[in-house]
Amino acid sequence: MYQRLFNFSAGPAVLPVSVLEKVRDEMMNYQGAGMSVMEMSHRSKAFEEILAKTEASVRSILGLSDDYAVLFLQGGASLQFSMVPMNLYTPGKPVDVVHTGVWSGKAIDELKKSTEFNIIASSEDKNFTYIPDVAASQFNPDASYAYCTSNNTIYGTRWTQFPQTGSVPLVCDMSSDIFSRPFDMNQFGLVFAGAQKNLGPSGVTLVIIRKDLAERASSTLPTMLQYRTHIKNTSMYNTPPAFGIYVLGLVLDWIKEQGGLKGMEQKNNEKAGILYNTIDNSDFYYCPNVVKDRSTMNVVFRINGNNEDLEKTFLKEAAQNGLLELKGHRSVGGLRASIYNAQTLDAVKSLSVFMKDFAKKHA
Numbered sequence: 001m002y003q004r005l006f007n008f009s010a011g012p013a014v015l016p017v018s019v020l021e022k023v024r025d026e027m028m029n030y031q032g033a034g035m036s037v038m039e040m041s042h043r044s045k046a047f048e049e050i051l052a053k054t055e056a057s058v059r060s061i062l063g064l065s066d067d068y069a070v071l072f073l074q075g076g077a078s079l080q081f082s083m084v085p086m087n088l089y090t091p092g093k094p095v096d097v098v099h100t101g102v103w104s105g106k107a108i109d110e111l112k113k114s115t116e117f118n119i120i121a122s123s124e125d126k127n128f129t130y131i132p133d134v135a136a137s138q139f140n141p142d143a144s145y146a147y148c149t150s151n152n153t154i155y156g157t158r159w160t161q162f163p164q165t166g167s168v169p170l171v172c173d174m175s176s177d178i179f180s181r182p183f184d185m186n187q188f189g190l191v192f193a194g195a196q197k198n199l200g201p202s203g204v205t206l207v208i209i210r211k212d213l214a215e216r217a218s219s220t221l222p223t224m225l226q227y228r229t230h231i232k233n234t235s236m237y238n239t240p241p242a243f244g245i246y247v248l249g250l251v252l253d254w255i256k257e258q259g260g261l262k263g264m265e266q267k268n269n270e271k272a273g274i275l276y277n278t279i280d281n282s283d284f285y286y287c288p289n290v291v292k293d294r295s296t297m298n299v300v301f302r303i304n305g306n307n308e309d310l311e312k313t314f315l316k317e318a319a320q321n322g323l324l325e326l327k328g329h330r331s332v333g334g335l336r337a338s339i340y341n342a343q344t345l346d347a348v349k350s351l352s353v354f355m356k357d358f359a360k361k362h363a
């Protein structure tokens with residue numbers, strides 16, 4: 001009806017049609033307010049309700065205790081690479097990092113500037129095609145915090161079970177798989193995610209933080225860069241990314257309708273299963289990643305022999321068939337289908353059919 005194409009972009013990414021329709025329906029006059037959410041004061045009652053409802057949804061989806069604060073910040077996941085050490089690092093207590101891809105690498109680049117840290121495990125030796133086994137005993141009990149990336153958007157791997165870090169708070173970049181499966185927030189000190197993959201439009205970053213950790217920050221830190229500021233002011237110290245928060249709230253409503261995180265996980269496993277089966281059952285494509293560590297969000301694959309000309313033809317013919325954004329990240333090449341929460345089963349099935357036809361035609 002809308003002539004929408006199948007969009008496999010890694011981010012910003014596909015959103016549920018029902019959410020877009022709701023945004024459309026409420027665009028000119030949000031629930032009798034006489035204006036859109038984009039236009040209303042963030043101090044208005046209508047927006048305060050949106051913010052409170054969105055926070056309540058995060059809390060109910062995760063079963064979050066009062067020990068944790070839910071923040072809606074700006075600056076993307078990338079600002080968190082700096083903001084986390086600024087607030088949580090204590091000199092003399094090096095950070096323990098697990099390095100699993102491009103995004104943990106960017107977080108490490110920020111640590112290098114003014115933080116002592118140890119890379120306690122890395123999968124760089126095999127081009128990030130797996131997640132290292134990390135025993136609890138590998139974490140320094142005196143570390144300021146430990147750091148990992150739940151899903152490696154570019155390489156297409158993910159932690160199936162998160163490392164046990166004992167009393168050391170675990171910080172996790174969940175940008176590309178937050179709310180795609182259940183997780184126990186009590187295992188983490190801080191989780192962050194840019195919204196544009198699984199939560200809504202770009203411009204909002206969801207941060208969930210154990211409140212006591214925010215008290216470590218020096219009061220000389222810029223006000224906007226202290227988590228404490230945003231906790232105290234419930235994300236309203238300055239103008240928050242209001243429209244993004246509104247859409248994020250609608251996406252959370254949609255997640256609840258899908259059966260919450262368990263429901264999402266089931267659907268995501270089904271979608272990813274279709275694509276990995278298509279790849280594994282062919283002698284035309286391959287997935288470079290260890291089976292047990294494969295992402296259900298970003299399915300990375302190549303044509304045998306890494307035939308770049310044929311991969312270009314694949315992208316061209318896929319686009320002609322309405323299947324868009326299947327190019328691998330520019331740093332790794334190859335092909336990648338991003339199939340976040342909102343990606344439809346229909347889109348995935350269409351891609352699978354196309355892949356089989358393409359293999360037959362070009363084998």
Ligand SMILES: *Cc1c(COP(=O)(O)O)cnc(C)c1O
Nearest residue numbers: 076077078103153173175176194
């Ligand atoms: C996309 C992504 C980022 C960067 O997000 P921005 O919001 O663009 O800063 C960071 N980490 C992971 C895992 C990502 O997938």
